[in-house]
Amino acid sequence: MPSGAETAAVRPETRVNHPPRVELPPGNRPLTPPIYQSVKFEFESVDETLRALNGQRPGFFYSRTGNPTVRQLELLLAELQGRDDAIACASGVNAIAQALFSLTSAGDHVLCFAETYNPSRQIIRRFLARFGVRHTMLSIDDLAGIERTLAGVPTRLVFLETPTNPVTKVADLATITRLAHAHGALTVLDNTFAGFHQHGDYDVDVFLHSLTKYAAGTGDVMGGVAIARRELVQAMRPDWGLFGAQLDPHAAFLLMRGMKTYFLRYRAQCAAALSLAGFLAAHPAVERVRYPGLPGHPQAALARAQMREFGSIVTFDLKGGPESGRRFAEALQLFAITASLGSTESLVLPPQMIRPKDFTPEQAEWSDIRPGTVRLSIGLEDPDDLRADLARALDLT
Ligand SMILES: *Cc1c(COP(=O)(O)O)cnc(C)c1O
Numbered sequence: 001m002p003s004g005a006e007t008a009a010v011r012p013e014t015r016v017n018h019p020p021r022v023e024l025p026p027g028n029r030p031l032t033p034p035i036y037q038s039v040k041f042e043f044e045s046v047d048e049t050l051r052a053l054n055g056q057r058p059g060f061f062y063s064r065t066g067n068p069t070v071r072q073l074e075l076l077l078a079e080l081q082g083r084d085d086a087i088a089c090a091s092g093v094n095a096i097a098q099a100l101f102s103l104t105s106a107g108d109h110v111l112c113f114a115e116t117y118n119p120s121r122q123i124i125r126r127f128l129a130r131f132g133v134r135h136t137m138l139s140i141d142d143l144a145g146i147e148r149t150l151a152g153v154p155t156r157l158v159f160l161e162t163p164t165n166p167v168t169k170v171a172d173l174a175t176i177t178r179l180a181h182a183h184g185a186l187t188v189l190d191n192t193f194a195g196f197h198q199h200g201d202y203d204v205d206v207f208l209h210s211l212t213k214y215a216a217g218t219g220d221v222m223g224g225v226a227i228a229r230r231e232l233v234q235a236m237r238p239d240w241g242l243f244g245a246q247l248d249p250h251a252a253f254l255l256m257r258g259m260k261t262y263f264l265r266y267r268a269q270c271a272a273a274l275s276l277a278g279f280l281a282a283h284p285a286v287e288r289v290r291y292p293g294l295p296g297h298p299q300a301a302l303a304r305a306q307m308r309e310f311g312s313i314v315t316f317d318l319k320g321g322p323e324s325g326r327r328f329a330e331a332l333q334l335f336a337i338t339a340s341l342g343s344t345e346s347l348v349l350p351p352q353m354i355r356p357k358d359f360t361p362e363q364a365e366w367s368d369i370r371p372g373t374v375r376l377s378i379g380l381e382d383p384d385d386l387r388a389d390l391a392r393a394l395d396l397t
Pocket residue numbers: 091092093094117161165190192193209210211212213222223224340341
């Protein structure tokens with residue numbers, strides 16, 4: 001039933017539930033898009049509703065399966081990543097879990113890597129395994145092993161990350177996507193560290209991002225997205241509707257607001273990260289710095305070929321080991337000791353909060369996480385203040 005001002009003579013108790021409608025006249029629009037904070041949408045008749053539900057006319061019906069504010073964010077992110085469609089959801093981990101579930105079936109095989117965000121490994125090991133999806137876990141550096149595995153085992157998809165979390169190894173995207181496609185496997189890339197504007201030129205089938213990081217920018221809202229060509233997104237969307245972890249329209253609005261300053265923030269954070277990585281590399285308390293933009297990174301040339309900016313994560317090893325890492329983290333005044341990245345404030349993860357507990361000795365070797373490994377996420381503070389804070393804390397290690 002149409003509601004609003006045209007509804008005749010009702011009591012106040014009814015009116016508060018059918019308030020006057022304010023619609024913008026044609027030719028008049030807001031510069032900031034409205035938040036469609038509505039679960040339900042209606043049409044004028046049963047027939048029009050049925051036509052919409054059957055896909056015979058455009059329109060929104062129920063926000064779990066589609067909402068205009070969320071849709072606007074999806075279309076923006078798809079375009080930035082150079083693909084034609086996207087589905088947003090409640091968190092980055094949610095996007096990873098839903099993508100892996102909707103792309104695999106019992107009996108499938110997945111190729112994945114030790115150098116991957118810890119919850120992604122758990123989704124593959126614990127959940128997918130329970131539903132009969134097998135996996136092989138290699139090192140992202142092991143191109144020969146990747147080729148051998150793909151040639152030996154029919155593989156549904158290759159799940160990877162670059163730069164990897166937390167040690168920022170760089171995956172060889174041209175080689176890995178070529179090998180995967182030669183053997184009929186999809187490539188699914190968690191592109192959170194690199195951002196929405198990088199890696200779109202590579203033959204990646206599905207990009208996943210945590211929107212909690214660089215999209216939000218301010219560390220106050222969570223979200224996730226899968227970005228892919230239209231057929232793949234259409235194939236995943238019905239499953240995602242059933243998982244029911246839709247992004248809330250208000251979160252979508254905040255994420256879109258964050259995206260307005262995405263390029264400015266990302267580039268400023270990368271420039272500060274590069275300069276601080278150089279400072280750390282020259283410091284006597286530091287054993288090794290891994291920042292893909294530094295010439296000393298083991299894959300500096302590959303990083304330069306694949307990326308224009310190298311991210312805001314600077315991972316390095318302290319000579320003094322774990323206790324020195326603890327003292328360092330606690331001595332920092334401008335870096336909060338906590339998870340996440342890509343927000344305006346700088347963060348630090350000491351060795352005690354990085355070391356995975358689920359690795360075999362061989363996987364631990366591949367991971368390149370050492371006893372003194374510390375991860376910094378560089379925010380938008382003044383880089384000289386950050387450098388002074390790092391210098392002071394290093395003196396106390
Ligand atoms: C943070 C992160 C995620 C998970 O995102 P949430 O929004 O926290 O669920 C996934 N992948 C990478 C690489 C991340 O850094």
